[in-house]
Amino acid sequence: MSAQPFANIRIVLVNTSHPGNIGGAARAMKNMGLSRLYLVAPQEYPSDKAVWRSAGATDVLDNAVVVETLDEAIAGCSLVVGTSARERRIPWPLLDPRQCGESVWAEAASHEVALVFGREDRGLTNEELHKCNYHVHIPANPDYSSLNLATAVQVISYEIRMAYLLAAEGKTLPQHQWDMPPVEAQAMESYYEHLEQTLAELDFLDRDNPKQTMTRLRRLYNRIRMDQMELNILRGVLTAVQNYVHYSGKVMTKFGLKPGLDSMRDLTKEVKPRDKSAE
Structure with missing residues (x-):
């Protein structure tokens, strides 16, 4: 200081x-x-x-x-x-x-x-x-x-x-110990935008009340308070999920299905497990 x-x-x-x-x-x-x-x-x-x-x-x-x-x-x-x-x-x-x-x-x-x-x-x-x-x-x-x-x-x-x-006076106060810099406010706002975008692409958000999910997730992250390395890891996870969703969307379009979780479940049901006894 x-x-x-x-x-x-x-x-x-x-x-x-x-x-x-x-x-x-x-x-x-x-x-x-x-x-x-x-x-x-x-x-x-x-x-x-x-x-x-x-x-x-x-x-x-x-x-x-x-x-x-x-x-x-x-x-x-x-x-x-x-x-x-x-x-x-x-x-x-x-x-x-x-x-x-x-x-x-x-x-x-x-x-x-x-x-x-x-x-x-x-x-x-x-x-x-x-x-x-x-x-x-x-x-x-x-x-x-x-x-x-x-x-x-x-x-x-x-x-x-x-x-x-x-x-x-030398009296000890509670302190949050950091080994990496804590995340600043604007970086968290950018993360929340990325998270909401990813959840929307997954069709995960509640259609009737999409903001409620994000409000609770904000509360969760505010309670734990991340450092910059942890944020970078989570941003990487979100990007990987988005890449997978985009790839899956192309596959479903190829099969004439509408991209989304419902179609992905339907496609999974149609793929029958291989009968190893016939080998």
Whole structure:
């Protein structure tokens, strides 16, 4: 890590509607020593309201990176954590703020990390949350659980700072051991596209709900977290499967069959095993 302890950690705000919340988030970050702010398609920015609410954290605002998509904001990150205020139909690997702080600090020792915060009124979409390795949930009062965006940033930033201070005291924090570089976010997105394409060619995806299979596979891979060598192996497997499917399709076309798993099963049934007793 750089001489600045939090240099590999970025705070990502998605489609923020009120510029004052951007300023408040910048202030919360600077309070805890964080400085890298990414803004995904903010509705109003730059803004004097953001400067006023930052209460002197204008350097964080001046250096903020404004992008159009979440993919751009998390590019280069090996760990992406998204904030979630509610339970999902398909549960994702979930951290509490303390676990989040420890995991982020341990990863940021040598790799880029992104913490993603959603819109003030509805948070992150399911598609955006699926791009995250983990979700983090702040266990607020269930009778009044709605947190201001800047407050949420403050809570998570505080836990990261506490993990840093514990490490500085020599206390051991959990770490993920890598012998190869961990896979970055954009490489995983490319893999998911390759995987979905291969499953479609195999006619494996549920015709009624094709996204459900991919959602669960995303959750699986986010839970195990691959390194680059493992990803390369799986990409090679997918390519081999695609090559086999394309070759099989040519064979089935030659026999007047429609390419696909159903036709492949029919063709297999027609091939009778050789009678060795007649030899």
